[in-house]
Amino acid sequence: MKPKSLLVEYMLKYKLGYIFGITFLVITNLGQMYIPKITGELTDGLTYGTLDLAGVQRITLIFIAIACTIFIGRICWRIGLIKTSRKIERDLREILFSKYLRLDVTYFNAHKTGELMAYAINDIGAVKQMTGMGIVLLYDAFILSGMVIYNMFQEVNIELTLITLIPMSLIAITGIFVRKVIRTRFIVKQKAFAQLTDIVQESFSGIKVIKAFVREKYHIEEFEKQTQRNFDANISVFKVMAIMQPAMGLLVGASMLIAIGYGGYLTIIETITVGDFVTFNGYIWLLVWPMAAIGQAINVYTQGSAAIKRLEEVMEVPEIVQDHEEDIVDESELIEDGSISIKDFTFNFPDNDKVGLKNINLEVEDGTTLAILGRTGSGKSTLVNILLRFYNVDQDKIHLGGTDIMKLRLRTVRHSIAYVPQDNYLFSASVKDNIGFGLNKFTTEQIEEAAKRANVHNNIINFQDQYDTMVGEKGTMLSGGQKQRISIARALVLKAPILILDDSLSAVDTHTEETILANLKAIRANKTNIIIAHRISTVRQADKIIVLDKGQIAEEGTHESLLAKQGLYYEMYEQQKLEGRKANKKPKFKVNIDGDGEYGLGSGVERGPYREK
Numbered sequence: 215m216k217p218k219s220l221l222v223e224y225m226l227k228y229k230l231g232y233i234f235g236i237t238f239l240v241i242t243n244l245g246q247m248y249i250p251k252i253t254g255e256l257t258d259g260l261t262y263g264t265l266d267l268a269g270v271q272r273i274t275l276i277f278i279a280i281a282c283t284i285f286i287g288r289i290c291w292r293i294g295l296i297k298t299s300r301k302i303e304r305d306l307r308e309i310l311f312s313k314y315l316r317l318d319v320t321y322f323n324a325h326k327t328g329e330l331m332a333y334a335i336n337d338i339g340a341v342k343q344m345t346g347m348g349i350v351l352l353y354d355a356f357i358l359s360g361m362v363i364y365n366m367f368q369e370v371n372i373e374l375t376l377i378t379l380i381p382m383s384l385i386a387i388t389g390i391f392v393r394k395v396i397r398t399r400f401i402v403k404q405k406a407f408a409q410l411t412d413i414v415q416e417s418f419s420g421i422k423v424i425k426a427f428v429r430e431k432y433h434i435e436e437f438e439k440q441t442q443r444n445f446d447a448n449i450s451v452f453k454v455m456a457i458m459q460p461a462m463g464l465l466v467g468a469s470m471l472i473a474i475g476y477g478g479y480l481t482i483i484e485t486i487t488v489g490d491f492v493t494f495n496g497y498i499w500l501l502v503w504p505m506a507a508i509g510q511a512i513n514v515y516t517q518g519s520a521a522i523k524r525l526e527e528v529m530e531v532p533e534i535v536q537d538h539e540e541d542i543v544d545e546s547e548l549i550e551d552g553s554i555s556i557k558d559f560t561f562n563f564p565d566n567d568k569v570g571l572k573n574i575n576l577e578v579e580d581g582t583t584l585a586i587l588g589r590t591g592s593g594k595s596t597l598v599n600i601l602l603r604f605y606n607v608d609q610d611k612i613h614l615g616g617t618d619i620m621k622l623r624l625r626t627v628r629h630s631i632a633y634v635p636q637d638n639y640l641f642s643a644s645v646k647d648n649i650g651f652g653l654n655k656f657t658t659e660q661i662e663e664a665a666k667r668a669n670v671h672n673n674i675i676n677f678q679d680q681y682d683t684m685v686g687e688k689g690t691m692l693s694g695g696q697k698q699r700i701s702i703a704r705a706l707v708l709k710a711p712i713l714i715l716d717d718s719l720s721a722v723d724t725h726t727e728e729t730i731l732a733n734l735k736a737i738r739a740n741k742t743n744i745i746i747a748h749r750i751s752t753v754r755q756a757d758k759i760i761v762l763d764k765g766q767i768a769e770e771g772t773h774e775s776l777l778a779k780q781g782l783y784y785e786m787y788e789q790q791k792l793e794g795r796k797a798n799k800k801p802k803f804k805v806n807i808d809g810d811g812e813y814g815l816g817s818g819v820e821r822g823p824y825r826e827k
């Protein structure tokens with residue numbers, strides 16, 4: 215839905231707030247407008263001696279009543295209008311955020327966090343201004359000034375009113391030109407703010423790299439440059455207002471001059487009474503604010519509409535990866551079994567058409583373990599991203615549990631796959647909440663059980679607050695291996711038909727790896743597992759091993775058959791054996807992929823998780 219229509223929708227949703235606010239705005243203004251009239255009456259009464267003491271008392275009481283009305287009126291319109299605009303701000307932010315979360319992962323490759331945050335903060339702030347104070351300004355600029363001018367015509371003198379209004383009419387004309395200038399400058403201001411947010415966000419995310427490379431000075435300089443740009447952009451908007459506001463004051467002053475000069479003349483020649491003169495000048499004073507409001511209203515509306523336009527652009531970004539209702543054939547929460555079938559599948563990245571995967575044919579039977587090996591950049595994570603359906607694929611290419619992945623709901627696909635990402639991500643929450651992240655229905659026992667299986671329970675119980683320990687942003691308070699194992703626990707607690715570990719044992723030592731693999735064997739014996747790894751020791755027990763190379767399956771088989779082939783797998787094996795021997799010379803770091811050392815993978819016996827079924 216477009217934000218423009220959304221804006222209308224929300225303004226209608228909160229129409230009661232607007233009706234309430236505007237009603238009190240009118241009441242306040244009627245009260246204000248009564249003051250010049252009654253001042254005129256008082257003046258005439260005193261000048262021409264038509265007013266007695268009782269009359270003065272009556273007028274005083276009226277003044278008090280008006281003052282009270284204005285006081286209460288002002289409070290009420292503020293509550294009505296400003297509170298409503300805050301509600302719209304809140305709602306728009308919620309809509310925008312949920313739109314962000316629905317957008318494809320590809321969108322986030324091209325749009326930086328700072329930019330997205332700027333939309334959510336600055337642009338929605340401008341919309342809030344427009345729907346709150348903007349309404350008051352519009353009302354003042356047009357309705358209030360209209361009411362005052364009408365009264366001037368009605369109550370005093372047509373000729374005097376017309377002449378007085380000449381300078382003021384210039385304000386409206388200049389406003390039209392100024393609008394364009396403000397718009398252009400505001401767009402520059404929006405961009406500058408987005409870039410500033412970006413620098414801040416990236417600097418904090420990369421704080422360790424910045425410090426390690428001693429780049430603080432450079433980043434501070436970059437930040438200073440950007441704050442200067444932001445400052446300049448703000449000033450350029452401000453300059454327009456700085457000139458426009460006093461200029462309007464000048465024009466209002468000219469009107470006042472005419473009111474005094476020509477009005478005084480009309481009073482002397484007795485075309486109008488002294489009271490009329492006083493009333494008229496009172497009205498002119500009442501016009502000062504609405505005239506100034508025209509300038510501000512132009513500013514607020516120009517910025518607000520530019521912001522709306524940007525929000526509109528975000529809201530209109532198509533969500534390409536989503537459920538195709540007409541194709542859905544299976545509404546179940548999980549797929550039936552964990553089998554995976556890929557046929558003649560080629561994949562190009564949608565953002566740049568670069569080839570990601572080529573001619574993939576792969577069958578993974580339910581309850582078996584597939585291992586994927588390959589150099590970095592060979593397409594292993596890409597394959598996982600496809601299985602998680604972060605991208606759309608052609609129909610009849612990929613089947614999960616016997617059903618075309620394109621005919622399953624995204625929810626079903628993703629619920630069915632417990633996934634440990636390569637760049638494991640923890641949220642700034644407690645250990646417990648990070649493990650129970652997938653669903654909030656897990657019991658403490660289930661969470662602890664998963665942590666034990668991931669071999670991280672013993673670490674956690676040594677943390678200060680154990681499972682309630684806060685892990686810091688992105689888990690900064692934990693070691694790489696602890697983060698990895700907590701990510702594994704988060705996947706294990708789900709008990710999904712398919713488990714994918716994307717290079718998830720890289721930061722743990724071989725002994726821990728062995729324990730985790732043994733645990734996996736116990737709890738995931740009849741479920742499908744995909745293990746991406748670099749170490750042969752991690753994958754040798756798998757039912758099937760594929761070696762990816764440049765997006766293609768270069769080799770496929772079991773540990774033994776691949777060794778016999780003497781291809782890529784064999785090369786890796788030999789190389790790692792060599793590295794293992796070198797490492798073994800230093801007694802502290804025993805790495806032995808052959809499985810005959812202290813920390814090896816099982817002395818030739820099937821101690822790994824995957825061979826026996």
Ligand SMILES: Nc1ncnc2c1ncn2[C@@H]1O[C@H](COP(=O)(O)OP(=O)(O)O)[C@@H](O)[C@H]1O
Pocket residue numbers: 323563565566568570588589590591592593594595596597
């Ligand atoms: N969005 C993208 N657009 C273009 N190329 C990409 C994109 N994402 C990843 N790649 C490239 O695809 C290749 C495979 O990446 P990946 O699957 O992450 O490799 P790995 O086997 O190390 O997990 C790499 O060369 C990477 O640079």
Ligand SMILES: [Mg+2]
Pocket residue numbers: 591594595596636716717
């Ligand atoms: Mg990868």
